Amino acid sequence: MSERILVTRSSMPPYEEYIEAIRPLWDTHWLTNMGIYHQKLERELREYLDVHELSLMVNGHMALELVIQSFGFPRDAEVITTPFTFISTTHAIVRNHLKPVFCDVKSSDGTIDEEKIEDLITEHTVAIVPVHVYGNVCNIERIQEIADKYNLKVIYDAAHAFGVKYKGKGIGNFGDASAFSFHATKVFNTIEGGAVAFSDHKIYEKLYNLKNFGIRGEELVTEVGANAKMNEFAAIMGLCNLRHLDGALAGRKEIYDFYREEISQIEGLSLLDENSDATKNYAYFPVVVKDCYGSSRDEIFERLRENNIFARKYFYPLTADQACFKNKYRDADISNARKLSKQILILPMYEELGRGNAGKIVSLLKKKGGR
Ligand SMILES: *Cc1c(COP(=O)(O)O)cnc(C)c1O
Numbered sequence: 199m200s201e202r203i204l205v206t207r208s209s210m211p212p213y214e215e216y217i218e219a220i221r222p223l224w225d226t227h228w229l230t231n232m233g234i235y236h237q238k239l240e241r242e243l244r245e246y247l248d249v250h251e252l253s254l255m256v257n258g259h260m261a262l263e264l265v266i267q268s269f270g271f272p273r274d275a276e277v278i279t280t281p282f283t284f285i286s287t288t289h290a291i292v293r294n295h296l297k298p299v300f301c302d303v304k305s306s307d308g309t310i311d312e313e314k315i316e317d318l319i320t321e322h323t324v325a326i327v328p329v330h331v332y333g334n335v336c337n338i339e340r341i342q343e344i345a346d347k348y349n350l351k352v353i354y355d356a357a358h359a360f361g362v363k364y365k366g367k368g369i370g371n372f373g374d375a376s377a378f379s380f381h382a383t384k385v386f387n388t389i390e391g392g393a394v395a396f397s398d399h400k401i402y403e404k405l406y407n408l409k410n411f412g413i414r415g416e417e418l419v420t421e422v423g424a425n426a427k428m429n430e431f432a433a434i435m436g437l438c439n440l441r442h443l444d445g446a447l448a449g450r451k452e453i454y455d456f457y458r459e460e461i462s463q464i465e466g467l468s469l470l471d472e473n474s475d476a477t478k479n480y481a482y483f484p485v486v487v488k489d490c491y492g493s494s495r496d497e498i499f500e501r502l503r504e505n506n507i508f509a510r511k512y513f514y515p516l517t518a519d520q521a522c523f524k525n526k527y528r529d530a531d532i533s534n535a536r537k538l539s540k541q542i543l544i545l546p547m548y549e550e551l552g553r554g555n556a557g558k559i560v561s562l563l564k565k566k567g568g569r
Contacts, residue, residue, distance in 0.1 A: 200505075200506050201506070202506050202508065203506060203507045203508065203546050203551070203555055203559075204508045204546065205383075205508060205509060205510040205544055205545070205546050205547070206383050206546065206547060206548050207548040207549075207550060207551075208382040208383065208387055209385075209386070209387060209439050209442065209443075209446050209548075209549065210439075211435075211438035211439055211441070211442055215438055216434070216435065216438050219434045219437065219438055220430075220431060220434050223430055223431070223434075228430065229429060229430050229431070230427055230428075230429040230430055231410075231427065232410075232427065233430045233433070234430075235430045235433035235434050235437060236254060236427075236428055236429075236430060236433045238433070238437060239254060239388070239428075239433040239436045239437055239440075240252055240253075240254050240393075242437065242440055243393060243436070243440070246361065246440065246443075247360075247361065247368045247369075247370050247378075247395060248363070248367060248368030248370075248371070249368050249370040249371055249376075249395040249396075249397075250371070250395075250396070250397045251395065251396050251397060251398075251399060251401070251402050252370075252393050252394070252395050253393060253394045253396075253401075253402055253405040253406065253409070254391065254392075254393050254427075254428040254433070255391065255392040255393055255394065255405075255409060255426050255427075255428060256390065256391065256392070256409075256425075256426045256427060256428055256429075256432075257379065257380075257381065257390045257391060257392045257426075258286065258357045258377060258378060258379025258380065258381055258384075258391075258392035259286045259289070259290060259379075259392070260392065260409070260424070260426035261377040261378065261379070261392035261393055261394045261426075262286065262287065262290040262327075262353070262355055262357075262377035262392075262394075263289075263290040263293055263294065264394070264405055264408040264409060264424065264426055265353055265375045265377055265394045265396075265401070265405065266290055266291065266294045266296070266325070266327070266353055267294050267408060268375075268401055268404040268405055268408060269324075269325070269351055269353075269374075271294070271296055271324045271325065271351075272324070273295045273296075274295065274296070274297060274322070275296050275297070275322055275323070275324040275325075276296070276297045276298075276299050276320060276322040276323045276324065276528075277291045277296045277297065277298055277299065277323070277324065277325045277326070277327055278299045278301050278310075278315055278318050278319070278323060278325070278326045278327070278350075279291060279298050279299070279300065279301065279310075279326070279327040279328070279329075280300070280301060280303055280309070280310045280327075280328060280329050280331070280535070281300040281303075281516035281517045281518035281519070281532055281535050282303045282308055282329075282331060282513050282516060282535045282538060282539060283329045283331060283355065283513055283517060284357065284512070284513065284517075285517050285520060286355075286357070287327060287329055287355045287517065288517040288518075288520075288523060290327075290355075291327060292523075296324070296325075297322075297527060297528070298517075298518075298523070298527055299318050299323070299527065299528055299530065300516075300517075300518045300527065300530055300532050300535075301314050301315055301318055301530060301532070302314050302530065302531060302532045302533065302534045302535050303331075303532075303534055303535045303538065304534065305486075305534050305537065305538055306470065306471045307331075307334040307470045307471045307473070308331045308332060308334060308470060308484070308538060308542075309328065309329070309330065309331055309334050309335070309336040309337070310326075310328040310329070310336055310341075311534065312336070312337040312340040312341055312344070313340075314530075314531075315341070315344050316344055317530075318530055319344075319348050319350075323348065323350060324350060324351065325350055325351040325352065325353060326341060326344070326345060326350055326351070326352050326353075327352075327353050327354075327355060328341060328352070328354055328355070329354070329355040329357075329358070330354060330355070330356050330358055330359035330362065330369060331358060331513075332358055332470065332481065332482040332484050333358045333359045333360075333362050333478060333479045333480075333481050333482070334470060334471075334472075334473065334476075335359070335362065335364050335369065335473050335475070335476040336354070338364060338372045338373070341373070342372070342373070345373075351373075351374045352372075352373030352374055353373060353374060353375050353376070353377070354369075354370075354372065354373050354375070354376040354377070355376075355377055356369055356370060356376040356377060356378050356395075357377065357378060357379035357381075357384065357392075358379075358384075358385075358479075358481050358482065359376075359378070359479065360378055360379075360380075360384065360385050360386045360479055360481070361385070361386070361443075361447075361477075361479045362476055362477055362478070362479050363476065363477045364473075364475060364476045364477075365475050365476075368395070369476075370395030370396075371395070371397070374396065374398070374401075375394055375395065375396040375401060376394070376395045376396070377392065377393075377394050378392055378393045378394075378395065379391075379392045380392055380393070380432075380436060384481065385446075385447075385450075385479050385480070385481040386436070386439060386440065386443055387435070387436075387439060388428065388432040388433065388435050388436035388439070389431075389432050389435050390432060391428050391432050391433075391436060407420065407421040407423045408421070408423045408424060408426070409423065409424065409425070409426040409427055410423055410425065410427055411423045411424070411425060445549070446549045447479065447480060449548075449549030449550065450480035450481075450547060450548065450549055451478075451480050452553070453480075453483075453547055453548075453551050453553075453556050454478070454480045454483060454547070456553060456556050456557075456560075457483050457545060457547075457556060457559075457560065460560045461485060461560065461563065464491075464563055464564055464566075465490065465491070465566075466487070466488045466489075466490045466491025466492060466566065467485050467486065467487060467488070467491060467563065468485075468486045468488060469484075469485065469486070470484055470486065480547065481547070482512070482544050482547060483544065483545040483546075483547045484512075484542055484543070484544050484545075485542070485543050485544075485545060485563075486538070486541045486542060487541050487542075487543060488541065491566060492566040493566060495511070495540060495541050495542065495543050498543060498562075498563065499511060499543060501562060501565070502559065502562055505558070505562060507546060507558075507559055507562070508546070509543050509544055509545050509546065510543075510544045511539075511542065511543060511544070512542065512544045513539055513542070514539040514540065514542065515539060516532065516535055516536060516539050518532060518535075519536075545559060546559065
């Protein structure tokens, strides 16, 4: 039996490097609560992501949930978002007692269809939560124009967009805030972790309260906060992984370029559009399986699985179609999203995948129709 190839493989620094880096914790016994490594990672990531302000969080979901909470929207207000995403995006809205209004996506790149947003706006709309899905940048200018016109907040789910630059600026500089994920499966990880990027310092204070019980002094609690702090072991993992990130990205780029070259020649398979104003982080490799390919997306998925290759159907089903949300919210036409979710397949992509494995995956994709 050949080795199992999963859709990704978590980046880890050399063992000795991490062990050496955590050794000082045995002197200080300071394991969490915004310690020195938390502070250091916050500084280094602010620089790497090219953003004004950053607040580290225990994970990407809490980053998104708490930054939505930080705006203090009225209960039951409406938030326009995309169903073509990880369930976390919709959960973060609903757990804030807000109503998601699902907007369709563009088949060309999977991001929210900015031309369909305006029709969904009502007097109850307070925000737009778009997703830079697979690191593909949303139509930032148009979304901001709509938000300005209707006085809405824009909070990006940037979980996939770590390190992406748009028109020379860090992706976290757009909208009112952006939430990143540093989960083990993401392109940069702190085991579990995340962060919110923003420009308004008032958000920093608010998020600090929300992630640390609202504690502002030994005898002072000013707000009903949660606990969403990143611990020192996670922060050190991030500091180590950050040092190796350029190498990891170079490795991913090689696989990405190879896939792109080979797969663009296979009839019936297509790739999503790339935005020439944006850089890439090579986080995912989505392939669209068209009707004319000869096998369905699910058939390819199975064929790969029989060969011990575990691609993923991100994002199928749509969040709007999940048991917990189905038929609960205002129905918009999300037919492009539904169609894309039935055609999309994410191929394995990580630094150590190797040309040999990538080649094997490509040749399985070339065997159309039969097995
Ligand atoms: C991973 C992810 C999240 C949640 O991040 P966690 O760090 O796993 O909590 C949110 N949104 C999207 C689109 C994601 O892929």
